[in-house]
Amino acid sequence: MKPESKAIRIQTPRTEEKEHSTPLYMTSSFVFDNAEDMRAAFADEVDVNIYSRFVNPNVTEFEEKLCALEGTEACFATASGMSAITASFLTFLKSGDHLLACRSIFGSTHTVITKYLPKWGIEYSYADLSKPEEWQSLIRPNTKMIFVETPTNPGLDIIDLEWLGQFARKNNVLLNVDNCFATPALQQPALYGADLITHSATKFIDGQGRVMGGAVLGKKDLIKEVYLFCRSTGPSLSPFNAWVLSKSLETLFIRMERHSSNALKLAGLLEHHPKIAQVKYPFLLSHPQYEIARKQMSAGGGVITFEIKGGIEAGRKFLDAIKMCSLTANLGDTRTTVTHPASTTHAKLSEEERLAVGITPGLVRVSVGLEHITDIVADIEQALEKV
Numbered sequence: 001m002k003p004e005s006k007a008i009r010i011q012t013p014r015t016e017e018k019e020h021s022t023p024l025y026m027t028s029s030f031v032f033d034n035a036e037d038m039r040a041a042f043a044d045e046v047d048v049n050i051y052s053r054f055v056n057p058n059v060t061e062f063e064e065k066l067c068a069l070e071g072t073e074a075c076f077a078t079a080s081g082m083s084a085i086t087a088s089f090l091t092f093l094k095s096g097d098h099l100l101a102c103r104s105i106f107g108s109t110h111t112v113i114t115k116y117l118p119k120w121g122i123e124y125s126y127a128d129l130s131k132p133e134e135w136q137s138l139i140r141p142n143t144k145m146i147f148v149e150t151p152t153n154p155g156l157d158i159i160d161l162e163w164l165g166q167f168a169r170k171n172n173v174l175l176n177v178d179n180c181f182a183t184p185a186l187q188q189p190a191l192y193g194a195d196l197i198t199h200s201a202t203k204f205i206d207g208q209g210r211v212m213g214g215a216v217l218g219k220k221d222l223i224k225e226v227y228l229f230c231r232s233t234g235p236s237l238s239p240f241n242a243w244v245l246s247k248s249l250e251t252l253f254i255r256m257e258r259h260s261s262n263a264l265k266l267a268g269l270l271e272h273h274p275k276i277a278q279v280k281y282p283f284l285l286s287h288p289q290y291e292i293a294r295k296q297m298s299a300g301g302g303v304i305t306f307e308i309k310g311g312i313e314a315g316r317k318f319l320d321a322i323k324m325c326s327l328t329a330n331l332g333d334t335r336t337t338v339t340h341p342a343s344t345t346h347a348k349l350s351e352e353e354r355l356a357v358g359i360t361p362g363l364v365r366v367s368v369g370l371e372h373i374t375d376i377v378a379d380i381e382q383a384l385e386k387v
């Protein structure tokens with residue numbers, strides 16, 4: 001079956017009720033018929049449900065679908081994207097190791113890397129996604145892992161995954177890719193040799209702004225380690241959220257198609273708007289890594305950024321004038337969401353720190369939703385008029 005079909009047809013075996021849609025297994029534990037069955041389960045001699053912190057049928061269904069889409073052998077689902085990323089670090093990095101990450105990166109990931117990893121003796125450095133020629137000089141003898149987002153949040157920078165896969169293999173380090181923005185519907189990092197793929201399922205995978213979730217994917221032996229770490233430390237995904245997310249995957253491909261076509265239309269229109277200095281979108285010719293985006297992504301994704309002329313004040317005025325779109329931190333929703341990082345999510349950073357991660361004063365991030373494109377364009381354009 002094609003991935004689109006697998007996302008729909010992979011299913012937990014039916015119960016005697018012969019239900020069509022998978023029921024919700026809202027149970028914290030599972031029962032055994034006798035002492036021997038229970039012993040064998042706890043000895044890992046058989047692959048059965050024991051306790052929902054370890055495994056649950058709804059979670060397993062979600063994991064199997066996501067594996068099929070990413071083209072990986074195994075998956076462990078977690079309670080959020082941040083727990084997936086943190087588990088991927090803590091499973092494979094130990095005191096004395098070094099992590100090389102991309103500088104433009106999700107805010108909480110930046111906090112984990114710069115505040116918590118050093119507390120446990122793990123070193124880090126940041127590299128610029130747009131300057132791969134500098135990466136070799138940043139590799140140290142103790143470098144164990146490379147972590148990147150592509151496209152990045154919110155900078156929308158892109159790195160050549162084919163080049164990066166070879167670079168990681170040559171330097172014998174684990175390559176960990178946060179595939180949140182593209183989703184497996186548009187980009188599969190495993191094709192280029194990514195060892196670990198991390199996800200915030202909260203974003204496009206749920207796609208409807210309802211539940212938190214995350215996942216770590218990769219080869220069986222690596223994900224077994226992640227599973228053992230999480231089985232003991234407990235950042236597991238709840239059965240309810242897994243049930244929601246598994247249903248969400250059934251529509252991921254058609255949603256990503258529409259998010260991407262709406263985003264491309266909006267980006268194209270805004271590119272020539274007199275109040276806008278610059279628009280960034282992976283599938284716009286003007287994107288600095290346009291060729292790479294075309295090579296490794298089947299569409300540009302749902303997020304665009306633009307720079308309003310007039311800096312911070314203009315950005316705030318723009319948000320105030322928005323009528324239909326939602327002012328909210330979430331992205332990857334059916335509803336178009338708009339943020340102004342300099343006055344909100346990144347307001348605590350100095351201007352210099354913001355600029356280092358590509359957040360200019362008038363930068364606006366739009367996660368283009370599934371409303372009719374005419375309504376999205378109308379709202380953005382009327383708000384720009386008021387700036």
Ligand SMILES: *Cc1c(COP(=O)(O)O)cnc(C)c1O
Binds near residue numbers: 153178181212
């Ligand atoms: C939101 C996000 C995360 C964190 O996911 P949560 O589900 O909010 O914990 C990680 N990476 C990227 C790129 C994100 O956008």
